[in-house]
Structure formats: structure tokens, C-alpha cells
Amino acid sequence: MTKNQTRFVPLLVSVGVIVGILIGSFFASHFSGRKLSIINTSTNKINDLFHLIDDEYVDSVSVPDLVEKSMPEILKQLDPHSAYISAKDVETSMQDLKGSFSGIGVQFTVYKDTVRVIKVVKGGPSEGVGLRAGDRIVSIDSKVYVGDTITADKTRNRLKGQKGSQVRLGIVRPGQKQMLSYVVTRGDVPVKSITADYKVNDSVGYIRINSFGDNTYSEFLSALAQLNTQGFRGLILDLRGNLGGYMQPAVQIANEFLPKNRLIVYTQGRKSPREDFRSDGRGSYQNLPLVVLVDETSASASEILSGALQDNDRAMIVGRRTFGKGLVQVPIEFQDGSMLRLTKARYYTPSGRCVQKPYKLGDEEDYEADLLLREKHGEYYNPDSIKTSGQKYKTVRGRFVYGGGGIIPDVFIPADTLNMTSYFREAYLNGLMYQFAYVFTDNRRKQLSGISGLDNMITFLKKSSLVEDFATYAEKNGLRRRSRMLIQSRTLFERYLISNILADAIDEEAAIIYTNRSDAAVQTAVKLIREGKAFPFSATAYAHPSSASVFFHIGTDRKVALVSRLLHTTSFYPLAQWYEPKKTHNGKLSVM
Numbered sequence: 001m002t003k004n005q006t007r008f009v010p011l012l013v014s015v016g017v018i019v020g021i022l023i024g025s026f027f028a029s030h031f032s033g034r035k036l037s038i039i040n041t042s043t044n045k046i047n048d049l050f051h052l053i054d055d056e057y058v059d060s061v062s063v064p065d066l067v068e069k070s071m072p073e074i075l076k077q078l079d080p081h082s083a084y085i086s087a088k089d090v091e092t093s094m095q096d097l098k099g100s101f102s103g104i105g106v107q108f109t110v111y112k113d114t115v116r117v118i119k120v121v122k123g124g125p126s127e128g129v130g131l132r133a134g135d136r137i138v139s140i141d142s143k144v145y146v147g148d149t150i151t152a153d154k155t156r157n158r159l160k161g162q163k164g165s166q167v168r169l170g171i172v173r174p175g176q177k178q179m180l181s182y183v184v185t186r187g188d189v190p191v192k193s194i195t196a197d198y199k200v201n202d203s204v205g206y207i208r209i210n211s212f213g214d215n216t217y218s219e220f221l222s223a224l225a226q227l228n229t230q231g232f233r234g235l236i237l238d239l240r241g242n243l244g245g246y247m248q249p250a251v252q253i254a255n256e257f258l259p260k261n262r263l264i265v266y267t268q269g270r271k272s273p274r275e276d277f278r279s280d281g282r283g284s285y286q287n288l289p290l291v292v293l294v295d296e297t298s299a300s301a302s303e304i305l306s307g308a309l310q311d312n313d314r315a316m317i318v319g320r321r322t323f324g325k326g327l328v329q330v331p332i333e334f335q336d337g338s339m340l341r342l343t344k345a346r347y348y349t350p351s352g353r354c355v356q357k358p359y360k361l362g363d364e365e366d367y368e369a370d371l372l373l374r375e376k377h378g379e380y381y382n383p384d385s386i387k388t389s390g391q392k393y394k395t396v397r398g399r400f401v402y403g404g405g406g407i408i409p410d411v412f413i414p415a416d417t418l419n420m421t422s423y424f425r426e427a428y429l430n431g432l433m434y435q436f437a438y439v440f441t442d443n444r445r446k447q448l449s450g451i452s453g454l455d456n457m458i459t460f461l462k463k464s465s466l467v468e469d470f471a472t473y474a475e476k477n478g479l480r481r482r483s484r485m486l487i488q489s490r491t492l493f494e495r496y497l498i499s500n501i502l503a504d505a506i507d508e509e510a511a512i513i514y515t516n517r518s519d520a521a522v523q524t525a526v527k528l529i530r531e532g533k534a535f536p537f538s539a540t541a542y543a544h545p546s547s548a549s550v551f552f553h554i555g556t557d558r559k560v561a562l563v564s565r566l567l568h569t570t571s572f573y574p575l576a577q578w579y580e581p582k583k584t585h586n587g588k589l590s591v592m
Contacts, residue, residue, distance in 0.1 A: 071338075077362040079343050081327050087337035092156075097213035097245050098191070102163040105189040106131060108155065109438060113148050114138065115155050118438065118504055124189040129182050132173065133504075134445050139170030161186050174445075193245075196238075196512040197223035199230055200522065204529050208238040208512060209253075212245030212301040217252040224256075224285065234289040234529035236522060240319065244300025247328070247347070254308040256283035257290060257315070262350070262396075264308040267328050269345030289534040290315040291525035294409060296371055296380070299323035306407045307349035309535075313397040316534050317409040319521050321379065321386055324370075324405035326356030349407075351393035357405025380415035411528070413521045419492055423485035432474045433493070437500035439473070440466070448505045458514060461501060467493045 054063050071084035085093050091101060105124020106117050115137040120127045139145050140158045159167060163186055171180040193216040196208040205227040209216060227235075247265070254264045260281025268274040292306050292315045303322050309315035326348075329341040346354050359367045378385040389404030402408055427433050441448065451457045467490055475481045486493070495515065503511040516522045528534045 071340075075340075076364060079327055079361065080359055080364050080367045081325065081329055081341070082343045083329075083341045085339045085341065087334075090337060090339050091160075093339075097211065100188040100190050102160070102186055103189045104159055104167065104169075104184045104186055108137070108152075110150050110152050110155065111435065111438065113150055114146050115150065116438075116442065119507075121189055125184050125187045126182075129184055131169075131171070131182060131184070134174055134442055135180075136172040136174075137169055138172050138179065139168075141168050142170075145170075163187055192219060194219040194223055196509040197226060198509065198513060199227065199232060200236065200516065200526055203231075203233040204236060204526055205230075205232040205234070206236045206238065206516065206522070208240075209242055209302075211242060212247075212249045214246070214249075216245070216249040220249075220253055220256075234291070234534060235285070236291050236293065236525045236529075237315070238293045238522075239298045239302040239306060240293050240295040240521070241297045242299070242302040243297065243323075244302055244325065247301055247304060250301035250305040251277045251308075254305050255279045256285050257288065257309065258283060258312055259286055262312050265304050265347050265349065267345040267347045269328070269343075272328075272345040287536060289529050289532075289536065291528050291534045292317050293521050293525060294319040294322050294407060296320055296323060296374065296406075298407075299325040303355045303407050304347060304349075307353065307355060310401065310407060310410065311350040311353075311393075311395050313395050313399065314535050316411060316525075316528055317407060318411045318525050318528070319409045319413050320415070321374075321408050322355070322406040324355055324357030326354045349393075351395060351401060353393050353401065353403045355403075355406055381417075382414070383412040411524060413524060416520060419489050421482075421485035421489045423479075423482040424489040424492055427470075427474055427479060427493075428496070430479065432477060432479055433470065433496050434500055435477075436470045436473045437497055438504060440469075440497075441501050441504040445505075454502070454506065454510050454513060457502065457506065457510075458498065461498045462494070466497045466501075470497060 050063070053061065053066075068086060075082045075084055094101075103124070105121040105126045107119040107121065108115050108117050110116075117126075117131060117133055117135040117137065119133050120131050137145060137155075145155075145158070161167065166183055166185050169182045169184060171182060173180055191213070193209060193211045193213050194207060195210045196206065198206055200206045205224075207220065207223050207227075209220070224235075251264050258264065258279035258281075260279060262279045264277045264279060266274055266276045290309065292309055294302065294306050294317060298306065298319075299322065303325065306315075306317050306322065310317050326346050327343045328345040328347055330344045332340040332342055334340070346356055348354050357367075357370060374380060377387070379387070386408060387404060388402040388408070391403045392400045393403065395401055448457070448460075451460055467486065470493060471481050471486055495518065499511040499515050502514055525534075
């Protein structure tokens with residue numbers, strides 16, 4: 001048997017088992033809330049094969065294990081977004097969307113063989129019993145929990161449990177000699193989808209939506225109400241890095257800005273008739289000047305919202321072409337608690353665009369490489385390099401917009417890579433900057449807590465020798481110092497280090513406020529609002545009713561010089577935001 005034939009055997013088994021289960025055994029109704037039920041059929045050849053393996057195969061095999069391993073393989077033959085989620089992973093995969101999850105409510109990192117608390121989640125169970133940032137978890141349920149085998153995944157599994165159950169934690173707190181003991185009752189831990197809402201200046205508000213979940217719309221209304229109490233005359237809505245979530249909150253937010261009976265989005269599939277979603281005219285912010293920020297990591301529900309506002313000429317879209325996910329998945333639950341996310345329809349913007357980028361059935365590799373190809377083609381640096389299908393669509397006011405994958409912005413903002421070096425890239429990818437920021441904060445928690453106000457904290461950090469100290473730390477941890485590159489990337493190093501320290505010492509919003517002060521997209525949005533060029537605006541302010549949206553002129557020369565291709569990983573694409581709230585292992589952030 002050849003190597004290729006050997007590879008083909010498990011695929012055949014996978015196809016057989018899964019088709020048998022999906023076709024011969026189950027039927028789902030997500031909207032009615034019913035579980036999948038078993039359908040018995042004597043003519044199902046795949047089911048016969050399934051039973052033969054179970055009854056006659058030479059060795060003893062676990063059919064349930066075979067099923068679990070095979071489910072993802074069959075779905076790989078479909079579109080890139082249909083997916084199987086095992087029962088043990090369902091809760092974790094849904095927690096960002098549900099608005100809360102059951103846990104103890106801490107952000108932690110595994111550093112030097114020890115679980116260390118970075119932050120205690122406000123309103124979570126750990127806050128109530130007295131856990132603090134900086135605490136070291138050294139035992140769980142009276143069993144020692146330290147050593148080089150400790151990982152973030154293992155820690156999550158030890159700390160999670162049913163709501164109402166208890167876990168006993170042994171805590172070492174810096175400055176105290178005796179080990180402390182806390183009993184934490186697991187409960188609801190809030191997960192916020194809005195990570196920042198504040199005023200950029202006297203008249204412009206800013207809201208960043210990190211994901212679209214159950215509570216996003218109510219959080220959004222609360223953020224707007226808070227801005228209203230301060231008074232504002234324009235809004236920047238930041239969807240950069242927002243990978244999507246539920247469609248409903250995206251539709252609800254769009255409704256707040258649109259007049260009555262405007263098409264927001266419609267969905268349609270082979271077995272799903274067209275369904276239109278329209279505004280009801282009861283939105284409270286129909287005349288508020290609005291700018292939406294997007295980038296290549298804005299996807300799904302983010303594209304529904306930005307596409308609806310663009311096609312209705314209700315907001316200026318600023319940034320770079322969005323990801324291009326225009327497929328609708330329906331969650332279908334199996335009896336064992338596992339879940340299938342099956343693509344049942346495509347969604348279309350009001351002008352008729354499907355923002356789904358091209359894909360081939362069963363070819364995930366090319367699909368996943370798309371962001372790298374955009375960088376290779378220069379799309380992140382020059383709007384002329386953006387690839388479209390060539391098919392034109394018209395907005396309500398008659399502007400041309402294009403299909404082909406993703407939402408193309410009205411105002412292009414190139415990726416900021418001018419001072420990026422291979423030294424910076426390696427430090428970032430190795431997680432060394434994040435680790436250093438954590439160590440810096442952890443060693444100075446008492447000192448940092450005594451500094452009042454964000455501006456005073458930033459001043460203190462800028463006066464510190466952060467970049468030099470980092471280079472020394474990195475060299476001790478295996479990254480050779482490169483002095484010339486350190487000088488070239490000094491501004492980037494300082495910005496990234498300060499933003500992560502602010503996130504650890506204060507909160508994520510503080511980090512976002514700091515990075516936004518030097519963010520080209522945010523500054524462009526402020527200018528558009530100030531100059532009356534954010535929708536809605538007067539006819540005199542809008543000089544190009546038929547122009548392609550990418551080249552909307554804002555009064556400055558927008559010729560962008562091509563930058564050397566320094567990016568070689570998708571991990572770099574969100575760097576314009578600098579602070580990354582979701583980390584995993586190797587000294588990075590986890591939540592439980």
C-alpha cells in the first residue's frame with residue numbers, strides 16, 4: 001500500500017462513520033430546541049458498516065472515540081466554517097457569546113511553573129472571597145499544583161466545574177509568609193463583549209465591540225447612554241479584531257442608526273428561503289455622525305453591521321478590507337452535548353453583495369492562507385492591490401461598492417509596519433514582550449496601585465527604562481540583543497509594552513485608550529467627524545456620489561508607499577490594536 005493510499009484509508013472510515021451518523025441516525029431542529037433523534041433504517045449501508053466494525057473487527061476499538069475523531073474530518077470536506085464541537089469543548093466555545101460562564105472568575109497565567117492570578121474578574125466568585133491580582137495558586141483541592149507539567153489547559157480543567165460546586169485554593173501572596181486558603185463557589189463569570197467606551201475628545205465618543213453575543217446589544221445601549229450623559233456629537237464604532245458571533249445583535253445595533261424599513265441584511269440558502277431583516281425606525285441615533293473601523297480580522301457579524309451601514313450610506317467605513325465570512329451557521333445539538341455548526345445559508349448586504357470570500361470545498365489550506373496572500377500582494381499597504389470580483393453594486397446614494405470577499409472600506413488605512421523589524425517580530429511571536437509586561441507589573445503592584453489616573457501611569461511608564469530592560473530580559477530568555485533593530489523599533493516596543501502593562505495594572509480599556517492616541521484609523525475617524533464627512537452629512541460635504549468607495553477623498557494625499565514585506569504570520573495582523581486580550585499559554589493570559 002502506498003503512502004497516499006494509507007492516508008486515504010482513515011478518510012474513508014471517517015466518511016463512512018460520519019455519513020452514517022449524520023444521514024442515518026440524526027435529525028435536528030435548532031429553533032424548536034429539540035435534540036437530535038435516531039432514525040432507524042435497515043437499508044442504511046453506512047450504518048451496517050458501522051455495526052460490522054463494532055461487532056466483527058479483529059481488534060477491540062472504541063466506536064465513540066472513532067466517531068469523535070471522524071466528525072471533524074468529514075466537515076473538512078465542506079466549507080471552511082462548518083464545524084464539529086465535542087461535548088467537553090462546547091461550553092468553552094460558547095462562553096464569549098453567552099455573556100457569562102461558570103467558573104471562579106480569574107485571569108491567570110502560567111509562569112515559572114506556577115499559576116499566577118493576573119486579574120480578578122469584577123462581579124465574579126473570586127472577588128467575593130478576597131482573591132487578588134498577584135496571588136499564586138499552589139494547590140487545588142488540597143493537592144499541590146506546581147511544577148513544569150502545569151499548563152493553562154490543565155489549570156482550566158481543574159478550576160472549572162458545575163455552578164454551585166466548590167474548589168479549595170492554596171494561595172501564596174507576595175509579602176505574606178503564611179499560605180492562605182480560600183474556598184471559592186463556582187458561579188457565573190460575566191464576559192463583556194464591549195471592551196472600551198469613552199470620549200476621544202470633547203465631542204466624539206468611541207465604542208469597541210470585541211464580539212457579538214447574547215448581551216452585546218444591551219451593553220451597547222448602556223455604553224451609548226453613558227456617552228449621552230457626557231454629551232457627544234459623533235461616534236467611532238471599532239470592530240477591528242471582532243471575529244463575529246450572533247447575527248441578531250449586529251442587526252439590532254444597525255437598527256439604532258437607520259430610518260424605518262431599510263434593509264439591514266438578508267440570508268438565503270439552498271434549503272433556506274430568502275429572509276429579510278429590516279429596520280423598524282425606532283432607533284435613537286439615526287442622525288448621529290458615525291464612523292466604523294474595520295480590518296482584516298473583522299468577520300461575520302462585524303461584516304453584517306459594517307456592510308449594512310455602508311450600503312445604506314449611514315456610516316463611513318475606515319480601515320482595511322474585512323475577512324470575508326458570509327456564511328451562516330446553525331448550531332445543532334447532539335444528545336451527548338456535542339454540537340454541529342452547519343452552514344445553511346449565505347448572508348447578503350442590502351446592495352446584494354455576498355461578502356464571503358472564495359473557497360473550494362475541502363480545501364482549508366488555501367482559505368486559511370488568504371491573509372498571508374493579502375500581505376504578499378501588498379493589500380495591507382496599498383488600496384490598489386485589493387482584489388475584487390469586479391462586480392459593482394450601488395449604495396442608497398449611488399456610490400459603487402464591490403463584491404469578491406469582505407467589506408472594502410471607504411477610507412483606506414495602511415498597516416503600520418514602517419519601524420517593524422525581525423527582532424520585534426521574534427520578540428512578539430515568542431511571547432517575550434507579554435511575559436516581560438507581566439513580570440514588570442507583578443513586581444510593582446503596590447507601587448503601580450499608588451499611581452492615580454491613566455495619564456500619570458503613562459508618564460511613569462514612559463520615564464521607566466522599559467525598552468532597555470526588556471532587551472536585557474529577552475536576552476536572558478534566549479533572544480539575542482540586536483541594538484540597531486532595537487533603536488529602529490523602539491517606538492513599537494514602548495507602545496506594546498506600555499499597553500500590556502496598562503491592561504494588567506488597570507484594565508483593557510486603559511490599554512485601548514492609550515493605543516488609540518497614536519492610532520491612524522482613530523485619528524482619521526475623528527477628522528472625518530470634525531470636518532462633517534461622516535454620514536449623515538450635507539450634500540455639499542459629499543463631492544463624489546458615484547466614486548468607488550475605496551478612494552473617498554478626505555482632503556489629504558492618500559498615496560501610500562509600498563512597505564517591505566516584514567509580516568510573515570497572521571498573528572501580526574491585529575498589531576494595529578496592540579493590546580491582545582485573549583492569550584493562551586507560554587506565559588500568556590487565560591480566563592477561568
